[in-house]
Amino acid sequence: MQIESPLWLPVEVVIPLKNYQSKAQRIRFWTEDARVQAIIGNVADGIIGIDSHGLIEMFNPAAEKLFGYRAQEVVGKNVKCLAAHEYQTHHDQYIQNYLDGGEAKIIGLGREVRGLRKDGSEFPMYLSVGELKHEGFHGFVGVTHDLSELHRTRDELDQARQLMQNIIDSMPSVIVGVDTEGRITHWNQVATEETGISAEQARGRAFADCFPFLYRQMAQIDKAITQRQVVASQRVAVPRDGAVRYVDVMVYPLVTDGSTGAAVRIDDVSERVRMEDMMIQTEKMLSVGGLAAGMAHEINNPLGIIAQGCQNLSRRLSDQLPKNRETAAALGLDLALVHRYMEQRGIHQFLEGIREGVERATRIVADMLTYSRRSSSSFEPTSLVELVEATLRLASHDYDLKKDYDFRRVRIVRDIQLQSDQLQCDRVAVEQVLLNLVKNAAQAMGTARSSVEPQLTLRLRDEDEFLRIEVIDNGPGMDATTRKRVFEPFYTTKPVGEGTGLGLSVAYFIITEQHRGTLWVESTPGVGTRFILRLPRQGMALAAGG
Numbered sequence: 001m002q003i004e005s006p007l008w009l010p011v012e013v014v015i016p017l018k019n020y021q022s023k024a025q026r027i028r029f030w031t032e033d034a035r036v037q038a039i040i041g042n043v044a045d046g047i048i049g050i051d052s053h054g055l056i057e058m059f060n061p062a063a064e065k066l067f068g069y070r071a072q073e074v075v076g077k078n079v080k081c082l083a084a085h086e087y088q089t090h091h092d093q094y095i096q097n098y099l100d101g102g103e104a105k106i107i108g109l110g111r112e113v114r115g116l117r118k119d120g121s122e123f124p125m126y127l128s129v130g131e132l133k134h135e136g137f138h139g140f141v142g143v144t145h146d147l148s149e150l151h152r153t154r155d156e157l158d159q160a161r162q163l164m165q166n167i168i169d170s171m172p173s174v175i176v177g178v179d180t181e182g183r184i185t186h187w188n189q190v191a192t193e194e195t196g197i198s199a200e201q202a203r204g205r206a207f208a209d210c211f212p213f214l215y216r217q218m219a220q221i222d223k224a225i226t227q228r229q230v231v232a233s234q235r236v237a238v239p240r241d242g243a244v245r246y247v248d249v250m251v252y253p254l255v256t257d258g259s260t261g262a263a264v265r266i267d268d269v270s271e272r273v274r275m276e277d278m279m280i281q282t283e284k285m286l287s288v289g290g291l292a293a294g295m296a297h298e299i300n301n302p303l304g305i306i307a308q309g310c311q312n313l314s315r316r317l318s319d320q321l322p323k324n325r326e327t328a329a330a331l332g333l334d335l336a337l338v339h340r341y342m343e344q345r346g347i348h349q350f351l352e353g354i355r356e357g358v359e360r361a362t363r364i365v366a367d368m369l370t371y372s373r374r375s376s377s378s379f380e381p382t383s384l385v386e387l388v389e390a391t392l393r394l395a396s397h398d399y400d401l402k403k404d405y406d407f408r409r410v411r412i413v414r415d416i417q418l419q420s421d422q423l424q425c426d427r428v429a430v431e432q433v434l435l436n437l438v439k440n441a442a443q444a445m446g447t448a449r450s451s452v453e454p455q456l457t458l459r460l461r462d463e464d465e466f467l468r469i470e471v472i473d474n475g476p477g478m479d480a481t482t483r484k485r486v487f488e489p490f491y492t493t494k495p496v497g498e499g500t501g502l503g504l505s506v507a508y509f510i511i512t513e514q515h516r517g518t519l520w521v522e523s524t525p526g527v528g529t530r531f532i533l534r535l536p537r538q539g540m541a542l543a544a545g546g
Helices: 023-032 034-042 061-067 091-099 148-170 189-195 212-227 270-317 322-331 335-344 347-372 384-395 427-447 480-485 503-514 539-545
Strands: 046-051 056-059 111-116 122-134 137-146 174-179 184-187 231-240 243-256 259-268 380-383 411-417 422-425 455-463 466-473 518-524 528-536
Touching: 046 061, 061 111, 061 137, 122 148, 174 189, 212 231, 212 243, 212 259, 243 270, 270 335, 270 347, 322 335, 335 347, 380 384, 380 427, 384 411, 384 427, 384 455, 384 466, 422 427, 422 528, 427 455, 427 466, 427 503, 427 528, 480 518, 503 518
Parallel strands: 411 455
Antiparallel strands: 046 056, 046 137, 111 122, 122 137, 174 184, 174 259, 231 243, 243 259, 380 422, 455 466, 466 528, 518 528
């Protein structure tokens, strides 16, 4: 039968003893022999002597201190009174089984067990037991060493180690410790989230194996370790999920107990980089807006001259004005013949074309001034139909010679069924949203290279206290992933340099936050995309109350 190991693990030690047969004689051996008494009385560890039945015959001063008993309190008692409860059940049976030869004798080994003090408290101790056999005497001697301080120190180290791990795990940066060979020694939770590699899997591996896109940083790590200086690499471009993101890499040298290494901190700064790029782009657009406003004013001057010249030319050639007839008569000129000549040569049509061109240019300039003017976010009564028409006029100037793209090639369908198109809104902001949606739709259809004629539908409907605007295209559409992320800041499907990924996120903010409306998208790949806006008619009241 397998018996659970008790407190005692005997080790056979044959010590020549005098032939003490009686218990009294054996106790005198433990206490009166000068050499034995000197050893057991001065040793720092507890020493306990027992007979073959497990009864205590000797209990040294160190054992008294360790267990809290005086020797006379435990001598004659079974040694299992000093063992934790988990060892007591099978203790006697184990010793008997051992004496009968049923348990293997473990030579020269000890182990950690739990002792039981007089006050009932348990404590860890290291126990080694020797077997004493000579001329009929059979007993055991046990040496116990208190491990409480060792356990306390170990627990403190574990707590300190766990605290340190919690600290680096709570940091938003990737924190990785490496040794002088570039092999990973520490790994925080963010590193696991970024790479999908657990701390257990990462330890001992080369840094470049876990971050292959940062293999060039190994030189920086070596430099930080050898020169013992902080090394920084900023805006390092790394690929991820088919896109490019940017990270800052800081390497801090470590020197501890003569062993050297480095701590590597990796921060994702993609948003900061794109924000900086956006600020640069915004400043550029502000400059362009200022230039556009200045150019618009400058263009207005020659347009005025052309318009006035056309008007005066028509008036001076008219046969209805007395002054014209008077001057023609003085010169012997027949104005009726002049008028017939102009009709047959199409001069009146040319003048009408000039007037129409001037009016169109004037509207373009007016739209440019309106759009480039800085908005004060003022809500005012606005005609939605007029706002949509102004947006389409602005979009009509969108073309790209390199891509053979021209907005004017898109067929525009106006589907308007409104009882009233009046609403309170920030006209410039809503126009910005519509312009973004219209241009995105037109560019998507233009790049699709489909044989189907590109068609953009703007549908306006009443919806109780809201006006509903739908911008519908028959372009390539969006897949589910793109549709879910389309309003996220910096998300774009355009190539690098062709889009900031902010247009739709800004549009979403303008509609939902500034105007307390709604904006969502419906799309089917290969069929087209529909953006739906709902704007409250009384936008000012909602904005003020929100």
